[in-house]
Amino acid sequence: MNSILNTLKTIIPRSMRERLIRKVTLQDITLSNGFVVINLTLKNFYNFNLTEKLNITLSNGEYTESLEYYVEKNLLSIKLQDSTFKNTTGNSSITVSVDGKNMIIDSNGSIEKKTSFFKDGKYYNILVNGTLILEHLLAEYTFKQSYINAADIDMSYEKLAVSFDSGQSMHEYNLALLYANKIVEFPNTGSGPVIEAADFSNVTMGRASVYVVKGFEMTPVKLSINEMNLITQEHNLKFLSESRELYAYIENHEIEMTAVKAEVIEDNVMMRMAYSENFEIKHFVVSDTVSEEETLFKVNSSRPGEFETEIPLSTLVDSFSRKKFKLITAGDEPLTLQPDVSCLEELGFGERLVISYCHENIKIWFYKRKDTALGFKVTRPRIQRQITEIEDFKVEGFIKGRENFSGCSTYMIFEDRYSKEAVHLPIDEDFNIDLTKLDLKSIKSKDKTIIDVFIAMISEEGETVRKEKIKYKFSDYKKDNYYGSHSEKSGEGNVHYHLITTTPFDNLKIETFTIPTEIAVPDNAAEKDYNTWLVGERYDTAQDNGYAFYKYLKENTDVNAYYAIESSALDYEKIKSDPHVLPFGSDKHFEVALKAGVLLGTHDLENLLPYKPARGFFNYEDTVRVFLQHGVLGRKRVEYHKKYYDLPFDLFIVSSDPEKYDVVMRKLGYDEEDVAVTGLARFDSLPRGNKTKDILLMPTWRDWINTDEAFLTSQYFHNYNGLIHNERLIKILEDNDVQLNFYPHYRAQMYFNDEILNPSSNIKFIQLGTRTVQELLIDHSLLITDYSSVSFDFTLMNKPVIYYHFDVRKFFRQGKLRPLFQTFIGDIARTEDDLIDLIESQIKLNFKSEQPDISGIFKYQDHHNSERIYNSVKEKIKERINY
Template identity: 85%
Template sequence: MNEIRNKLIKMIPRSMRILTRKVYLRDVTEYETYFSINLILKRFYHINLKEKINVILISSEHTEVLDFALEKNILSIKLTPDILSQLESNSSINITVEEKHMIIEQQENIQEKTSFVKDGNYYNISANGVLQLERLFSEYTFNESYMYADEIQTSYECLEISFYDNFNLNGYGLALLYPNKIIALDSTRAGTILKTNDFKNVTMGRAAVYVVKGFEMTPVKLSINEMNLITQEHNLKFLSESHELYAYIENHEIEMTAVKAEVIEDNVTMRMAYSENFEIKHFVVSDTVSEEETLFKVNSSRPGEFETEIPLSTLVDSFSRKKFKLITVGDEPLTLQPNVGYLEELGFGERLVINYQHENIKMWFYRRKDTALGFKVTRPRIRRQVTRIEGFNLEGFIKGRENFSGCSTYMIFEDRYSKEAVQLLIDEDFVIDLTKLDLKSIKSKDKTIIDVFIAMISEEGETVRKEKIKYKFSDYKKDNYYGSHSEKSGERNVHYHLITTTPFDNLKIETFTIPTEITIPDNAVEKDYNTWLVGERYDTAQDNGYAFYKYLKENTDVNAYYAIESSALDYEKIKSDPHVLPFGSDKHFEVALKAGVLLGTHDLENLLPYKPARGFFNYEDTVRVFLQHGVLGRKRVEYHKKYYDLPFDLFIVSSDPEKYDVVMRKLCYDEEDVAVTGLARFDSLPRGNKTKDILLMPTWRDWINTDEAFLTSQYFHNYNGLIHNERLIKILEDNDVQLNFYPHYRAQMYFNDEILNPSSNIKFIQLGTRTVQELLIDHSLLITDYSSVSFDFTLMNKPVIYYHFDVRKFFRQGKLRPLFQTFIGDIARTEDDLIDLIESQIKLNFKSEQPDISGIFKYQDHHNSERIYNSVKEKIKGRIDY
């Protein structure tokens, strides 16, 4: 038989035979001295196949040929600890046969182990054409030892795991470790038992059961045959594999025998039939993006059938995909996923085009990959682009207008702050002379930004669609521009308008005004390197900028000035200083034109009254210094060297790891342009505690951008819940401790004294009434989440507690350094854990454990400003000598 088969195979052309080969990821096996990645080879018929295989690991650091073994159709790739120790980033593993790359696929619904732990690190193997070897969750430490459990008990929506008596469970919780995510379960402790009723974030798949304390993960070891847990959303089957506890999680499903959807005016009528013995109470529409769910009651005329009516707006308003669920009647309801995998004649994929609020939208029901019933809706696409910029003229096109009824097309120029706008009616192909527009009339202040939109506006004046427009040849940098224009107002002030783009290549216009009283030299402005202009954000004077300015005034002969808006609260405190310059004032312009050194905690936009760009008043001749807002390493920042035509000449940092691992390696600055000095504001930090007050100071979340998003956010829910927690209030009152809440400036409007009224021991600190540094000095314990102000607290040798209830989402775009390198202190994941830690710190009288912080602060003295000054002087010397 083999001879016949081989003869038949040889009759097939070689190219066709290669196309039939399949390589699948099966699992990962752990041996005493190495790990084995096991693959299944299908339709490989070469006799000497082993000699024709090549396996290469490719990472950003190096490439390496890997050893492998071949037994029948199983290819096992060997990973040794030495190989893993060299990996600093994610890597790929390529497999070639006869020098042809093999396409490696993941088996559907893979339930085998594809991950492993080594030396505290977690690795996962996945397949997407090539093998991906990923080191995930670098902020966690994974223990290879186990926590031994004694028993597991389950009931509806409840899991209890008992541990042996010698385990202290204080601070521990339960977590599920999937191949590529961690889901922490809100857990309570009772003696040697961890209990959870929190399954709202659980998803389908195979997950190992872990206990977690802070960022330390330990697997649970327990010998059981099988245990099932029913939750409203899922069925969890617990099994022991090599005595390690795993959960196999599946959705509840119900097989549909008929599904019909009909659009009647502004509603969609759904009729469904099923053969199983369930009584349905609610039909659920779930948004796959926002995860918001809307429930609708159903009408049932007979068992196994129901009908419900859904407003069309529920399905289409957000223009996102939807999925549907059914909720059963009863005290222990189940959420069922309608399975339409076996229905062949339901009209799936048939698109219905309807005119909805002036737009021709497409909508259709479909069978999702998980065989559930889904819904898609798409808006008509508007293709729009600026293809040419010359001088102050724009040329471009807009296509797709035929899909809008009763609408005209406009280009809108809108001030970013006041939202005042100029509208211009445009055709499909447009050429616009921007000099004809009165842009100066919509400016909210002398220096502002005007965003550019394309809009479809109905005859009634309703904006049906409004989208930003991109520039085809965008080369985004913070300090470049593509075209410009200047004009005089009736008051003889000169308005400069510059066409620029955002990081997403969207068009915008940056504009600034030079008052008529300002004399602009005709010749090149020669810079004075003993005149230094310092600033922070436009409206603050309480960070490294102002700290360094005060040092310069008190300790050097530098002619130093500080720029700040006159409307700022901080301006009132420092306006008596003649070297404090109101932003845009005559004196501000005079100093800005001649200053040879510019020093800011943010982009230099914040301290110059004009556009910081080549060609504007010899900006290119200045020495540009980034003083920093905090210690880098926790999250990605916008100061990469590639984003500047004229990057910073000097980048201030606090440690060698921050210099080499972050600013040089990640932000691509040269070694001689990064100075390890420490931050200026650190100089005025005392050491030790003087009070028994607690400061609660969280940072912001960039995904919250509307009032509704804030008030429905986990962020608001968690902090509002914390300050109203009865247990916390009692602890504060019993110990006569004050907790002062200082929300981020963007959250201040949502928190106030009226909200914080449950106890006189919890107070709201209004923005501008105290400087951040005063608050840090005057408190003994800081509670924050990810804010860099924690570094100031740590440097004062005072304890910090971090509240990380949304750590995965906050760091969704990645981290610059592992969390354990920058978060010095205790970390709470739940409100109960946070209150436990607060109570513990009060009992300890806020005593810090004095951790080693040399990896964050090279210098722990009060000479940071002096080192910054000397570093700037060296840069000036280099500029003059050059």
């Protein structure tokens, strides 16, 4: 067959062959009662009995369904029944195959704005990228199909007011713009039947429909108007109506440049611009496209239509990210103008300059962005580096690109992750390093630690110009494997083990631990004692499921149970009198860890073992490994997928059947017999419906905040700092004699405390370690959190929870394990005012819970979770012994 096709290619002209190629194109989407139809046009399917050869399936990894279809001439119609939408969450792919061959589907350019639709209050879109993708957009929202009628609309600079004929107060509603795949909501500054918006900072370009929103319920607005324009500093919003549906086209303010010149003069860039429009320019703005930080520079203008400004080269180059430029006009109603450089080449731009900057040969150039605005790019010289071979404890690799650095030498740096103590090793372009020659034990911050490996270019003055991690070409990342190892004895007789491993990003690192000289490794280490159980949480805590289960074992079983924790931890001081509480790395800890047949942790077992949990070390592979968990899974993604382990957990503890089947089995890859629905151990000590009078504010962390500056400039800090200083909230608390206790995440504790922030005697900061999380949950009547799984404990106690979701889309940017409505049981606030309204309402209701159905989260609502965990572990031990 292939030979025939190749022959046809040689004798049939390409233009003729293209006329014979079969094409499938999305034509439109039609809605009917009970189903949605996707219509595709077919081209060049001559004499082809499609009805018998077609196979169309919908799949999202968890659910697969064969779809009904029908063919009429050159039209293929695919039917999505209502049941299909009910059976799927997230995005699903629709595959069209003929004779087992998947068809590549194209999109008709004219259909781009007609691919989204509403179904049963949900918002969907059909994305075409070779296949069809059924996207469930903005899943946390519900969309009403009935309209709300507006009476009038009024616009002025930076202000929009819409009044409604209902006569009712619209205080609880906000205006919102619905784009193709996002919502921009405006806090309501109006009163009575008028909704006003005055903050348009989050508006972006595009077409958007006008809605009113209350909580997560969206209602479209109807109003007949002629074209009206709202001018904000950043945009022009052109409002129109179609069949009385109100929508807006949003565009940037633009200014056409007639001349642009940039000249590098020592450490500065002189920008000179000319334009033909009648504007007075006050500021030149450099905007970082990554951080969105903006720097303003005053301009000098010698005559109308021209200006110049001097920009430090460091402003353009630092952070090595792309920049874009804006102009701000003078006056009481300033406009932010986007310089239009459609004819950039005619203006003489686009040339790339190579300049020496801080010992690096960098490339800089101005360019025309896709939106025709003026942009700036900078690239650093690339350092190619890689480890190509690991043998025993030797590494071989290369580094290229050193010629692009002036006055620098090349080093490989081995750096302790915690103390930052390091060993610097000079290397050549090709290197073969015997790591046994390095004194790694001298830089260790503690007996068990991690040493990161970097390639660095260091100047003659000792300045680190570049420092990059180095990858291993043949990395096979697992949390419990290694590629090479070495052990050495110190002068004190301690044995240091060093293991070459990689990170999830394939970067090289060295994990190291120490066996003190006084530890006698028994000859029979292969024989594990399955009645000796070692339990732990994180290195430094004893207040979660680990400690709860340890106490159950001690009080109710004959298991020889031990608990591991660092002696420097605050929690250790509370429990150190127990002889079975083992200081991490102590003689007794080693003795127990070497013989324990069962290991039980709320996190990875690294946290409770003084050695590397890996095959070959003290017969770790013979242990029964149990994941006790530290919360109910179902919200954010977690790093406990089975594929990340050479020796996965033998038993995975969960709280419900949906958590077992939908999350741990389908999303994390575990087999049914290895997942036990028992409930979490700490739930056993939770009272049901105890009454107190205090409120607990306990937010979780944001993984994108990684520096002090990032924290202090973050929306996270701004929102919680604003909340605890809100005068209305303070008055509500004082008037009702209610205490709000703020327990920040441990990473945020240094920024929130009584010494730094002291807004009111009714708002108190709880210092880390002074009380356990479970004590705090029990002693409060209302929990305010954002995404933390501690809300499940609160819900189980039949006490109300309020969620503060001001950044929900960013938090779940990597996806959700289960739809939001399935796990967030309680009221959700997205603005500070909404949150305070809900707090006030709960105080008035005396913190009454509606007692929702929580069977989908907790299969058992009793106090026997630890007992079920214990029985499940015993079954696993029997399986291991009888294997």
